[in-house]
Amino acid sequence: MAFLLSSFAPVWPILLLAKTAVAVPPAHPMITPAPDLEARVVQRDLNPGSYIESIISGFGSDVSSYIASGVPQFFQDFPSGEAVESSLGITDSDLAPSPTQVLNIPAYGNWTEQGWNVRVHGNVYKQPNITEDRLNDLANVFLVGTDIDELAIPEQEQARNFTASIFVVQQPDVNVTINFENDVDVRPDASGGVVNAEGGVQSIDLPYETTPEGDFDTFIILQNTTGPNGGHLIAGNTTSSIQALNMYTNGTNTGNATAYLVPPTGFTIISDIDDILRVTKIYDPVEGLLNSFARAFTPWMNMPDIYANWSATIPNFHFHYLTTTPEQVTRNYMEFIYATYPLGSFDTRPLNFSDVSATLSIRKFLLDKIFQTFPERKFVLVADTSNSDVMSDYPQLVRDYPGQVQCIFLRNTTATDATDLFPYDTSGFEGIDQRQYMFFVTPDDLRNVDIVGGNCYNPAVVQNVTFGYQGRGFGNAGSSIRWDGSWSWLSVAMALWLCLL
Structure with a gap:
């Protein structure tokens, strides 16, 4: 089956399942690197006898190499820059009257010998007038x-x-100026112990212009300037409190976000969003697309209660939300999170990477960055089994950063949703102390875990974990599943994409 969109085919390889291979997009410049970070390629380990590989091998050369490698193209190849202009039939001169806008992503900052060091990242773009x-x-x-x-x-x-x-047009070579203000509206007992900073008001020009894709991503040192009432930022080595400053981008009212100054020690939760904090069903093609593009974001069961309890009971719990959804579409994610869950910093997929290997390992790249930024903090990782990156990366973090992974909580989506047909590989957890991780089915399974004490397993939640491929047709999950041809080629490819987001 060929899924052809003639108006986009010349400029945007969306998800073409035609009889020719899909071209790999050209390399992009690297984002401003953090010190001592190396992106590593995460190889997808598709068991030769697995359900997924049986589908892929049935397609032969008709399936994109990106899909076959476990990295679907649909959410990676959004149009940008000239591709948007071409698809809309507009030029730079048509865009000239449009105001410049900024996506400023909520930031985290760490304490250094030079003071508070804040990672500022986001994107500068213009919004075309589209009928x-x-x-x-x-x-x-x-x-x-x-x-x-x-x-x-x-x-x-x-x-x-x-x-x-x-369909926005990113703006390259832009000088970005960030204004820091201590006017955060902190909700009591709902923000992990965050307090409003009493100083730090200042304006800083970022040291680099935006990349060709409009991205900016760099660490900057804050000066400890006096606040409105004579207050100052508290040094990170003298406090356990997380201080919050609002960030405003010069020249636009769209570039507002919050920076969280996180002390060297304590607990940080890194939480996935899709099918953990909201109902997405990324493993079901039609439902996943409707929930992503059209339906209002809906919390998954009573997960907000669990996070609110953690926020109120774990001292100075730093909440960090990570999604590999491209940054163009994450404003909805952020609005949902801050209306439903504790305040916290954010990570998403930037547009510009130097090579395919960085794109393949985006989640690990972002995880390595925050782990290396806070080498003394302990981390709580929350995600679900439908993501192959999580199943390999999270247990590997236990080995890569000894003593830093406090808990791993993984929702078993195959246990509660019959539409999740894809297996997951638990082999990475072999040899890890059971007290350090738990596969859970409902949010209430998380109520009796002791995060601070390091007992992350609720004995009332039966595990029965064997180390290998699990899910429908694998392990203890029931009879085998065979593809009977009832799914369209597009549906199967979309399922591969969605289950690996």
């Missing part, structure tokens, strides 16, 4: 099996807004 009819056409690209006219009015509006956030 509603054209947005409907573009939205239908993502709504596979559904037309936007078939959606409820609120879902149509969200689909158009989401699509508009994809």
Whole structure:
């Protein structure tokens, strides 16, 4: 089956399952690197007899090499820059009157001998003027099996807004200035013990211009300037409190975010979002796309209660949210998180990487960065079994950073959702102390764990973990699953993408 979109094919390889191989996009410049960080390629270990490989081998040369390697293209090859202009039939001169906008991503900062060191990152772009009819056409690209006219009015509006956030034109070579203010609205007992900083008000020009893809990502040292009432930032080696400063970008009212100054010791939770904090069903192609592009974000069961309890009971718990969704579409994620879960810093997939290997290992790249930024902190990792990166990267972090991984909590999506047909590999957990990790089914399974005490396993939650491939057709999960041809080629490819996000 060839899934062809003639208006985009020349500039945007969306997910073409044609009879020719999909071209690998050209290399992009590297983001501003942090010291001593190396991106590592995470090789996908597809068992020769596995369900996934049986599907891929059935496709032969018809399936993209990106999909076959476990990295689907649909959410990696969003159009950018000239590709957006070409697909919309516009030029730089058409965009000139449009205001410059900034996606400023909530930041974390660490304490150094020079003072507080804040990682500032985001993207500078312009929003083209796109008609509603054209947005409907573009939205239908993502709504596979559904037309936007078939959606409820609120879902149509969200689909158009989401699509508009994809079709933006990134602005290269821009000088970015960040203004820091101590005016954060901290919610009592809902922010992991975050306090409003009493100093640090200042304006800083970032040391680098934006990349060709409009990205900026760099650490900057804050001066301990006096606040409105004569207060100052508290030195990181004299406090256990997380201090918060708001960040505003010069020249726009869209580039607002918060920076969290995190002391050297304590606990940091790194939480995935899809199918952990919100209902996404990334393993179900049609539902996953509708939940991502059209439906309002909905919390997964009572997970907000669990996070609120952790926020109120674990002293100065630093919340960090990590999603490998590309940064163009993460504003919805951030708005949802801050309306539903404790305040915290954020990581997402930037647009510019130097090579395919960095793209393949984006989650590990971001995890290594925060682990190396806080070498004395202990980390709590929360995700689900539908993501192959998580299943390999999280147990590897236990070995790479001895003593830093306090807990690993993984939701077993195959246990509660019959539409999750894909196996997961638990072999990385062999040899790790059971008290350090737990596979859970509902949020309530997490109620009786002792994060601070290091007992992360609730004995009431039966594990029965064998080390190897699990899930439908594997391990103890039931009878084998065979692909009977009832799924379209597109559906299978989309499932491969969604289950590996």
